[in-house]
Amino acid sequence: xxxxxIFGRYVPVxxxxxxxxxxxxxxxxxxxxxxxxxxxxxxxxxxxxxxxxFMLGLSRIPGRFLYTGLKPILWVxxxxxxxxxxxxxxxxxxxxxxSVKIYNExxxxxxxxxxxxxxxxxxxxxxxxxxxxxxxxxxxxxxLHPLKKIHFPVHEMALMMSISLRFIxxxxxxxxxxxxxxxxxxxxxxSGPYKERMKAVIPLLIPLFVSSFKRAEELAIAMEARxxxxxxGRTKYRQLYWRLADSLQLVALFxxxxxxxxLRS
Amino acid sequence: xxxxxxxxxxGIGMLSSIAYILMLLNFPIPPFPNYLLIDFSDIPALIxxxxxxxxxxxxxxxxxxxxxxxxxxxxxxxxxxHIANFTAGILFVLPTYYLFRKLKTRKGMxxxxxxxxxxxxxxxxxxxxxxxxxxxxxxxxxxAMSTPATRKLVVTAILPFNLVKGAIMSGIFMLIFIRxxxxxxxxxxxxxx
Numbered sequence: 001x002x003x004x005x006i007f008g009r010y011v012p013v014x015x016x017x018x019x020x021x022x023x024x025x026x027x028x029x030x031x032x033x034x035x036x037x038x039x040x041x042x043x044x045x046x047x048x049x050x051x052x053x054f055m056l057g058l059s060r061i062p063g064r065f066l067y068t069g070l071k072p073i074l075w076v077x078x079x080x081x082x083x084x085x086x087x088x089x090x091x092x093x094x095x096x097x098x099s100v101k102i103y104n105e106x107x108x109x110x111x112x113x114x115x116x117x118x119x120x121x122x123x124x125x126x127x128x129x130x131x132x133x134x135x136x137x138x139x140x141x142x143x144l145h146p147l148k149k150i151h152f153p154v155h156e157m158a159l160m161m162s163i164s165l166r167f168i169x170x171x172x173x174x175x176x177x178x179x180x181x182x183x184x185x186x187x188x189x190x191s192g193p194y195k196e197r198m199k200a201v202i203p204l205l206i207p208l209f210v211s212s213f214k215r216a217e218e219l220a221i222a223m224e225a226r227x228x229x230x231x232x233g234r235t236k237y238r239q240l241y242w243r244l245a246d247s248l249q250l251v252a253l254f255x256x257x258x259x260x261x262x263l264r265s
Numbered sequence: 266x267x268x269x270x271x272x273x274x275x276g277i278g279m280l281s282s283i284a285y286i287l288m289l290l291n292f293p294i295p296p297f298p299n300y301l302l303i304d305f306s307d308i309p310a311l312i313x314x315x316x317x318x319x320x321x322x323x324x325x326x327x328x329x330x331x332x333x334x335x336x337x338x339x340x341x342x343x344x345x346x347h348i349a350n351f352t353a354g355i356l357f358v359l360p361t362y363y364l365f366r367k368l369k370t371r372k373g374m375x376x377x378x379x380x381x382x383x384x385x386x387x388x389x390x391x392x393x394x395x396x397x398x399x400x401x402x403x404x405x406x407x408x409a410m411s412t413p414a415t416r417k418l419v420v421t422a423i424l425p426f427n428l429v430k431g432a433i434m435s436g437i438f439m440l441i442f443i444r445x446x447x448x449x450x451x452x453x454x455x456x457x458x
Contacts, residue, residue, distance in 0.1 A: 009336065033343075133335045156274055157324075163278025164285065164328055171282050198433060201305060202440050208283060209312060209445070213452060216279040220272040228271060 009069065009128045016245055017059035017130045022139030024246035028253050029127050035253075036116055038260040045115055047263070051256050052119045059130050069125050077114045084110030137161045138238055155231030163219070171212060178207050269320075277313060277321050281328035284309040288333055294429060301426045307354050308438050314362040316452045322362060326354035343404050349389075349397050357385040357431060374442055375435075382431025390424045 012018075017025075039045050056066070088106030095102045127136070141158035148154055179189060182203050189200050269277075284306040291304035306329055314322025330347040361381030365374055398415055442449070 128335060133332070136335055153269065156269055160274055160278040160281065160324065160328060161331070163275060164282040164332060167279055167282045168285060168332075171279075172286055175286060198437060199440070201437060202444075205305070205308065205437075205441055206444060209309070209441075210448065212279045212283055213276065213316075216272070216276045219279075220275045223271050223275070 010132045011061050011065050011129050013060050015060040021240055021242050021246045022131050022135040023143055024249055025127055026139050032123050035257050038264055041265045043263045044260050048119055052122055061129050073121055081110045081114045133165050178204055273317050276317050277324050280309040280313045280325045284325055284329035285332045297422055297426045303430050307357055307434055310354055310358050314358050319362050322358045326351050345400050353389050356388050357381045360384045378435035385431055386427035389427050390419050393423050394419050
């Protein structure tokens with residue numbers, strides 16, 4: 001439970017994709033979401049499939065992690081597939097069972113749309129499966145750095161993000177502690193009528209708010225005492241390194257984009 | 266944007282993690298479909314708005330959803346549910362905050378919460394009808410819902426759900442507010458440093 005709070009869906013395996021720079025991964029995902037809509041025939045979909053499966057293979061994520069993440073979505077994918085097959089009325093009839101006619105365009109559309117959806121989900125979960133939330137935050141901070149020009153507080157936003165990521169486990173523990181303390185006093189959290197259950201939240205929330213404000217105060221004082229003065233000229237504890245693999249990954253994706261433009265109908 | 270003080274930055278981070286934790290403890294309410302979930306994560310945002318600044322309230326809503334998206338992902342790949350939650354949160358927090366700033370009493374808080382709930386529920390229904398539900402069907406690739414079906418869903422599920430959600434949240438917040446009123450006004454006074 002606690003592990004899940006800290007790392008989200010991150011799967012700690014050593015692989016090329018895990019070691020890549022979060023910046024390149026974010027760029028790739030963003031571009032991928034845009035170019036997947038270029039695919040519109042068998043060849044282009046095959047290319048996307050090869051690319052996605054290749055990336056998945058490189059990431060060395062065990063199949064069961066992918067499966068648990070995809071399980072709720074598989075039903076939606078199947079559902080849309082069936083709907084598309086039944087309700088598209090273009091092309092010629094392939095099978096007709098009683099009054100239900102299945103057209104070849106319907107099958108094609110259904111498969112294409114489901115595949116597109118499926119690959120989108122796969123690639124976007126690949127990011128969270130191979131990158132810790134704090135790495136994503138660091139990556140976003142450097143990627144969004146140019147926004148400083150229009151006075152968007154990139155550094156402050158990233159700092160808030162890292163502070164909340166850092167304190168999620170601490171505050172979870174605190175919540176747990178307060179819950180136990182209140183349970184020892186006779187509060188029941190999981191049972192009773194709805195109204196009682198809602199009211200039980202109050203003796204949990206009040207100490208949580210007060211203590212978190214105290215914590216915030218202490219942290220702010222500690223930061224100021226150490227001379228924190230914003231992002232300018234600040235060195236970083238977690239450094240990002242752009243390696244050859246990152247450049248190769250981007251080049252591969254640009255190649256895929258070019259191929260999609262050439263081969264789409 | 267005005268420069269945020271260290272204390273405000275840290276406070277926003279802290280309240281965002283509380284909001285994120287509370288968002289995990291969500292639950293459906295029996296008569297409504299089970300994708301409409303209630304959670305108490307708007308309460309930290311409201312406290313942030315009152316104690317720190319309205320911008321802090323917006324940021325807590327924002328980080329709560331970003332964290333949730335990073336950690337658990339979204340069934341559509343594109344975070345529509347998170348955007349909807351963010352909008353609903355802001356629509357609840359900001360009207361409540363601005364009205365409360367005018368009224369300042371306990372009764373004023375009750376009135377502000379009621380107004381916030383109504384604004385949130387009404388605007389969210391309109392947004393659901395025109396933007397959110399069509400976006401869902403688009404990204405899930407299901408055929409678009411017909412206009413009467415959408416209207417029926419909005420009127421019978423989404424509008425009453427948001428009203429109930431707002432009412433529950435207001436009730437809980439009111440109970441917290443009564444006990445914390447002195448503490449909140451003390452915190453708001455020293456926020457300048």
